[in-house]
Amino acid sequence: MSKETKVIELEEVAIRFSGDSGDGMQLTGTLFSDASALIGNDLSTFPDYPSEIRAPQGTVGGVSGFQVQFGTRRVTTPGDYAHVLVAMNPAAVKANAPFMRPGGTIIYDQDSFTEKNFQKAKFTTDQPFEELKLDDYFKIPVPITTLTREALKDFGLDNKSILRSKNMFALGLVSWMFNRPMDYMERFIQNKFKKKPAVVEANLKVLRSGWNYGMNMQHMTPRYIVHAASIEHGVYRNINGNLATAWGLLAAAEKANLEIFLGSYPITPATEVLQALAARKDLGVKTFQAEDEIAGISTTIGAAFAGDLAVTSTSGPGLALKSEALGLSVMAELPLVLVNVQRGGPSTGLPTKTEQSDLLQALYGRNGESPVVVLAASTPSDCFNYAFHAAKIALERMVPVILMTDGFLGNGSEPWKIPKMADMPEITPRIAKNAETYKPYARDEETLAREWAFPGMDGFQHRIGGLEKDLMGNVSHDPENHQKMVEIRAEKVRRVVDMVPELEVCGEQEGDLLVVGWGGTFGHLESAVREMRSLDHKVSLAHFNYINPMPANVHEVFSRFKKIVVCELNMGQFAAYLRDKEPDFKYEQFNKVKGLPFTVHELCEKFEQLLEE
Amino acid sequence: MAEELALTIKDFKSENEVRWCPGCGDHAILNSIQKAMVALGIQHKDYAVISGIGCSSRFPYYMSTYGFHTIHGRAAAVASGVKCANPNLCVWEITGDGDALAIGGNHFIHLIRRNIDINVILFNNKIYGLTKGQYSPTSDRGFVTKTSPYGTVEDPFVPGQLVLGARGKFFARSVDNNIKMSQEIFEAAARHKGTSVVEVLQNCMIYNNGIHAAITDPKMKKEHQLMLKHGEPMIFGDNEDKGLVLECGHLKVVKIGEDGVTRDDILVHDVTEPNGFVHQLLINMALPDFPVAMGVIRAVEATSYDEAMVAQIEEVKETSKIKSVDDLLMSGNTWVVE
Structure with missing residues (x-):
């Protein structure tokens, strides 16, 4: 040379x-x-x-x-x-x-x-x-x-x-x-x-x-x-977030011993989830390219009613179109996973660019009191785990679950240590066993989840629907019953908290500044916090993957820091949510809506400024 | 054994009180469908009845089978998901002219195009009943309702035309109060593999009473309805002396015995003809120049979506090396870090 x-x-x-x-x-x-x-x-x-x-x-x-x-x-x-x-x-x-x-x-x-x-x-x-x-x-x-x-x-x-x-x-x-x-x-x-x-x-x-x-x-x-990194030993592959999402759902179906159905309509940047699952006929996947977003979720609801692990995938505008049907799955209490790969909005917005501006839509964008479980993946490869857990929660608690990813995670890739299926948690769908005692809306005392019985199961024949109902699934316009059912549906979602791991703090457990983020910004926030710490600043990161319900220890974590800054790629949706749920704290904000991820540089600048104030 | 297992119509009735208005055509349709279900001999647990929103869509609550009362317009899509999840089920979609042809129009045509094995029972009363009397996509031009006080200025859909336009393989027409005919048609629809659409002319006592009376009036029935039977000549009339012939691409009513017309000249009904030309002409027939076609108008055999879906999965499963998620995760480019 x-x-x-x-x-x-x-x-x-x-x-x-x-x-x-x-x-x-x-x-x-x-x-x-x-x-x-x-x-x-x-x-x-x-x-x-x-x-x-x-x-x-x-x-x-x-x-x-x-x-x-x-x-x-x-x-x-x-x-x-x-x-x-x-x-x-x-x-x-x-x-x-x-x-x-x-x-x-x-x-x-x-x-x-x-x-x-x-x-x-x-x-x-x-x-x-x-x-x-x-x-x-x-x-x-x-x-x-x-x-x-x-x-x-x-x-x-x-x-x-x-x-x-x-x-x-x-x-x-x-x-x-x-x-x-x-x-x-x-x-x-x-x-x-x-x-x-x-x-x-x-x-x-x-x-x-x-x-x-x-x-x-x-x-x-x-x-x-550039020398090789010293990383944990094991078998690795490169994976992007959309593929990891699709494969996490497959893993959940296998663990739950269910067939998987995906009803979806192509939309950037979520289309690859549909494509990745369409390629997996060898694992028995049923993909249904629907005529529109509404049919995407409606076919999914049908498949959930009939006993499949039922999934639909979309991006912001599609989530808007799916709102009414999502409400039906809330009302009928059917297990369903909705993957929302966020992009720049509103309207058609910036289809190929990343953003986190669908959070409030996911949490609240339906008519009536209509709570759902909302999760967010934070790296391309952990889309696998969160897709898996979204399905686990849906099937074990009989609730619709929205999994939030974004264009940055969906298209971005990273090396991933391949897990073994034997090491993945078990999934136990709540399939009804006793036809004699089956009531469609009888509930588990602890979780409030109802039992799942589907066409083809003998002796469990029943009717459900979008109208308010009683214990048997029959229509009820009784005022007391409606109040009770609304409360039960909300409480059922709240009780999912026992499946939510505690909020972890990256860095020291207390300090001057707690950086709070959620979803796809993890890599940038973590890098920025690492850099701040290398300069001896007392900055830590609390990153959320469980949005609704939130981990049980949020209040306790937040109270250990002098300042809190919520960083997100929108105009402050998670900050608003935190102000509502954890009103005892003052939340600074750092927001960006340029269709681009944060830069570590701009984050550090903001943190420096907040520390000086 | 078989006799012991046989179901009766009571097995299909639910404990719920039927709350349609007294005299509503829906009561008779419920009865006809339950009778058809008994006759079909399918296990009770394998029936799934899916509906949208509207008067007709309360239907599942009056059945003892599995049932799902969904949201406005989406029954076709929900039913599609049910059938794909479990192709062994006998899936029925109960819908109305507003539910299927207005808000659910897109799902309706795509269900038919895909040819998923679902029986669509379309209750056509040409009015919105549940919202108390607004015009529907099948209301005739000029029809006066609460939302068209000066008459509508739009043309209606003819449901059968939409079915043919969406490349439908099965279309039939019936009348609510003719339980025997309806039951036969529903059975044929259920036995047909693929999407079957049955339009039932249904009377709304409250908001559109008598809209089909000219067709359904027992006194005029033989003159105003052409009862189609596969392989039989298209003959109608009180004296069974009127028939249809095809002339220069148009149907024409002729009288047997006049102008040298004999029974042999009359068109013979063929439900299996893939070319929908004559079926289209039959669907379009309207009073006063023609009788209205009843019975199974079209029943063409074709592979259903659900059959093809299952076959494709089986075929790929057989040839692929990937048999489990572990296989999948380890496929393609992987590397080992020691």
């Missing part, structure tokens, strides 16, 4: 791949991340793409990005700012300049830096770096288009196919820089295009050309070493 190569050793690196939405940047980023995980780095990813499938080429609006942070330590966020940006065109540089670490490295396709593309990206001069004040960044111009074309000149491919392989050149080059194993990517390409040997050959050729280019040009490209 040439001595001229600059070798930089780092604990963690964030790379952002970026190009036109048709440039294959998501695939490039995913392959790079998988290869990083395989060699033992911990990592976290963040796809950031526009809602248009193919926005106008070369424009800033059409830029699709994929950021991955990997390191030798525990990595809980995809990184606020990228050390390295791979940009396939000038628009990609422009779109991502705000997300670059000062003095970072920019690898770009110099062939695309043409006057026409400057115009498309709305640069006013032909000096894009100067215009973006990126002069002092380390820039590596690479003629990616030319070199890809050159590599494929003997393949007889049309121009479009050649250009489509450019991402492989970039992947090869970056893989050389970060010493990623090529065999993994090669295997992937061979598998993906196994029916098209010519495409396999072309992609492999370009991939290797990228790698070789790095090696040959080492005088100008630095090489980074």
Whole structure:
């Protein structure tokens, strides 16, 4: 190896791949991340793409990005700012300049830096770096288009196919820089295009050309070493939140010994849950792509009535459409899991961007007194556990459960130590056993859960419905009965608290500032709190996964800190909820609604400011 | 043994007092469905009756089977979920013209398109009864109600047209007070694999009394109703001397014995014809020029959604290496950290 190569050793690196939405940047980023995980780095990813499938080429609006942070330590966020940006065109540089670490490295396709593309990206001069004040960044111009074309000149491919392989050149080059194993990517390409040997050959050729280019040009490209992380031993895989959610539900069905039914309508960013379950006919999954969101949940309610683990998945606007039917499952007291992968709102809002603004809708967005259990996952991989527990609560307590994830968790991925089914908790659905004594709305004394009997079970025939009912499920307009039933349904949800683990504090158990968060912001909050502690600040984190009911020890935890700040990607919905449920405390707020996750940097700034006040 | 197990109509009645208005057509339909259920010989535990909202949708409370009174318009979707969860069940959807064709229109057509094995009994009284008298999607143009004091300015749906438009395989029409015909039709609907839609012309005593009288009046019945039977000529009339012929793509009423017309010239009913052309013409027949078609109009065999769903799962289960969640979690790219 040439001595001229600059070798930089780092604990963690964030790379952002970026190009036109048709440039294959998501695939490039995913392959790079998988290869990083395989060699033992911990990592976290963040796809950031526009809602248009193919926005106008070369424009800033059409830029699709994929950021991955990997390191030798525990990595809980995809990184606020990228050390390295791979940009396939000038628009990609422009779109991502705000997300670059000062003095970072920019690898770009110099062939695309043409006057026409400057115009498309709305640069006013032909000096894009100067215009973006990126002069002092380390820039590596690479003629990616030319070199890809050159590599494929003997393949007889049309121009479009050649250009489509450019991402492989970039992947090869970056893989050389970060010493990623090529065999993994090669295997992937061979598998993906196994029916098209010519495409396999072309992609492999370009991939290797990228790698070789790095090696040959080492005088100008630095090489980074990021050692493997020391993580718990076991078998690992990369997983994103949507897949983890789908698989957690499958795990619950297996543990509960029930068939699983998913009624759903495609909606960004939740569609992958439906796709992942549709792929699992081998595990007997029944997926039903409904005609609309309402049918998605209504078929699910039917399946719950008929004895399946019944699940529906959606995102904010879909949750709105499902409200009335969700109320039916509250009234009928049927077990059901609703997965809400939150996105930017209101209305169609920012479909591909992340936000936490459906919290109050999940808690309260129905007619009548209509409480449901609300859970929130906090990392891509723990979507598995919370999906599992959502199903466990639904089946054991005969309640609908909303599981909140978000676009950041759903699309983001991280390495995950694969659990064994034998180690997962048992799930015991409340299936009725005694036909002689069965009453549809007779309850367990402790949990208030009713028993579940479904069509096909002999001797348990009964009727239920959306009208207020008595013990037998028959319609009742009796004023006293309605009051009683409303109270019972609320109390039943409250008593789920005995399935909720205590709220844990990350960091010291008491201190100056308690950071409070919920759901998908965990990685950023945890990183920020860790950083504050490394600067000797008395800051701790209490992160909520159980929203309704909340853990039993919230009051006790909150009372040990001088200040509390509630951080969330909305305008203060959880803070409002806490003010209602735990009114004895003063809650500071830190809110952001930009369709983006928090940055560790801005969180630390806010915490510093609160500590100084 | 079989005789001991046989169910009677009492086995299908619930202890609940039936609270439809006295004289409402719903009473007779309840009776017909219970009779059909007895005749079908399916085990009592395997019946599931799902309804939406409206007068007709109180139906499940008057049955002793499994029943679910759901929300407005969604019975078709809930019933779809029930059938998918347990394809062995005999699932009935009880709905009305408002429930199925207005708020639930989307679910109605998609249920039919998917051909899930559900029996849809559509009570058509051309009015909103439970909300006390507003026009419905089947009310005729110009119909005066509380919400159309000057008459409606919109055309109604013809339910059978929607069924055909959604590629329906089974459509039948009956009249509430003809219990014998209704029972036969309900049995045929239940035996048919796939979505069966039965439109029952139902009289609302309170808000739309007599809306179907011209068709259902016993005195005019033979003249105004064409009782369709598979394989038999389409003959009607007090003297059974009127029939239908197809002429230049149109149906025409002819009289046997006049203008050289014989019985052999009359169209023979074929419920199994996949081409819905004649079925469509029969569905569209209306007074005063034509009798109204009754009976099973269309019953075309096809694979049902639930059959295909089960078959697909079995097929994939057989060939896949993934047999458990543990297998799934360990599939694809994994690595070991020592």
